[in-house]
C-alpha cells in the first residue's frame with residue numbers, strides 16, 4: 001500500500017493525498033486505485049516492478065474521484081476495471097476533474113489525461129491467483145463506491161467510504177446511503193482496514209470516526225436549514241472538539257456546507273410551504 | 277440542478293458602531309474606481325464597521341458564494357449597494373430596506389479573489405462602507421455550466437418558494453428562492469437574463485424591501501464562462 005498525505009491537493013504534494021494499494025498474486029498483480037496523475041501511476045508501476053516480476057493484470061478504480069483514477073494512463077487499457085457507475089462518472093466528469101487537478105497540483109499533472117476503464121465489475125467473489133476477493137458494491141461517498149475484501153489476508157480496501165484522521169470529502173455524497181454502507185463495511189470480517197485517506201487500522205475505529213462526522217454533519221446542516229440559517233451562518237457554526245483532530249477539518253466543513261446546504265435549504269422552504 | 281435560486285436572509289443584531297477610517301481597510305487598488313463609479317462625487321463616504329459583510333474568507337465554489345450584508349447597526353438606512361471590486365460586473369445588488377431591517381443574504385458569482393463591499397446610505401446622505409475579502413481559486417468554473425443548458429428552468433421560470441421564521445430577538449426572517457437562470461451575458465452565446473427587480477411587501481401591501489439586480493455586458497473573459505457577479509440569489513427582508 002502507498003500512503004498519501006492527509007492534506008488538500010497542492011502544488012507541494014502534487015495530489016499525492018490518496019492511498020493506493022496492490023496485491024501480488026501468482027496470477028499477476030491487482031492494483032487498487034491508480035492515483036492522481038500519470039506521473040503517480042508510472043511511479044506506482046515502477047514500485048510494483050521492484051517488488052515482483054508479475055505483470056499488472058487488473059487495475060480497479062474504487063470510484064470516479066480524480067485522485068483514484070488519473071493514474072490509469074500508466075497501465076494497459078484492457079486491465080482497467082470499475083463499477084459501471086464509476087465508468088460512467090469518469091466519462092462524464094473526468095475531463096473537468098482533470099482540468100481542476102492541473103489548477104490545484106500544477107506541473108505534477110503534466111501529460112495526464114482521463115482514461116475510463118472499459119471492463120465493468122459486478123459485486124461478488126473474484127478469484128485471482130489464489131486470493132479470494134470479495135467485491136462489495138456500495139454507494140454514498142459517490143453514486144458507485146467499490147470496497148474490496150481480500151478474504152485470504154483479511155484486508156479490507158474501503159476506498160473513500162472511509163477516511164481516517166482526515167475529514168471526509170462530500171462533493172458527490174448522499175449521507176444516508178453512505179451511513180448504510182458504513183454498516184455493511186463494519187460487518188465484514190477484516191483484520192486490516194485500508195481507508196481511502198489516512199493511516200491503516202486494525203479495528204473499526206476509522207469506520208466509527210467517519211460515521212460520527214457524517215452523522216454530525218447531516219444533523220447540524222439539517223437543523224440549520226430548518227431554523228432558517230443563511231449559508232454564511234451555517235459556515236460559522238462551531239465544530240465539536242472531538243473532530244478538531246481530523247486533518248483539514250475546517251476546509252472540508254466549508255466545502256461540505258457549499259455542497260450539501262443548498263439542497264437542505266430548498267427542502268426547508270418546501271416544508272414551510274406545506275405547513276401554510 | 278442547473279437552476280439558480282434566490283435566497284436571502286435577514287440581518288442579525290450587531291454590537292455598537294465603530295469609528296470610521298479613511299483609508300481603504302481592504303487595501304484594494306480598485307477602491308478609487310469603485311467610489312468614483314458607484315458613489316456620488318460630492319457625498320460624504322466613510323468606512324464603517326457597522327456595515328457588516330459576511331462571506332467565507334475562502335470560497336470553494338466561485339459560482340455560488342454566500343454573502344450576507346447587515347447594516348442594521350446604522351440608523352436610518354435608505355439604501356444599500358453591494359459590489360465586488362474585481363468582478364467584470366462589479367455591481368451585484370442594490371436594495372432599499374423600506375419597512376424591513378437593512379439586512380440581506382444572497383449568493384454571488386466571483387470571477388477571482390475580490391473585496392465584496394456594501395455601501396449604505398443613511399438619511400443624512402452619507403455613505404457608510406463595509407466589506408471583506410473573499411479568496412477563490414476560480415475552481416467553480418469547472419463545474420458544469422448552469423442555467424440555460426437546463427430545460428427545467430424554462431418550465432419553472434419565476435417559481436417562488438419562501439418561508440418566514442420568527443427571530444429570537446423579535447421580528448421575522450423571510451427566506452425566498454426564485455427559479456431563474458441569472459445569466460450574466462458574459463458567457464459566449466448566452467444573453468443576459470436576470471432578475472432586475474424584486475419587491476417584497478407584507479399582506480397589507482406595505483412595502484418591505486425593494487431589490488435590484490444588475491447586468492453590464494463586457495467582452496467575454498477567457499477562462500471561465502459565466503464570468504460575472506450575479507445574484508444567483510436574492511433576498512429577503514426581515515420584517516421587524
Ligand SMILES: [Zn+2]
Nearest residue numbers: 063065141160
Ligand atoms: Zn473520493
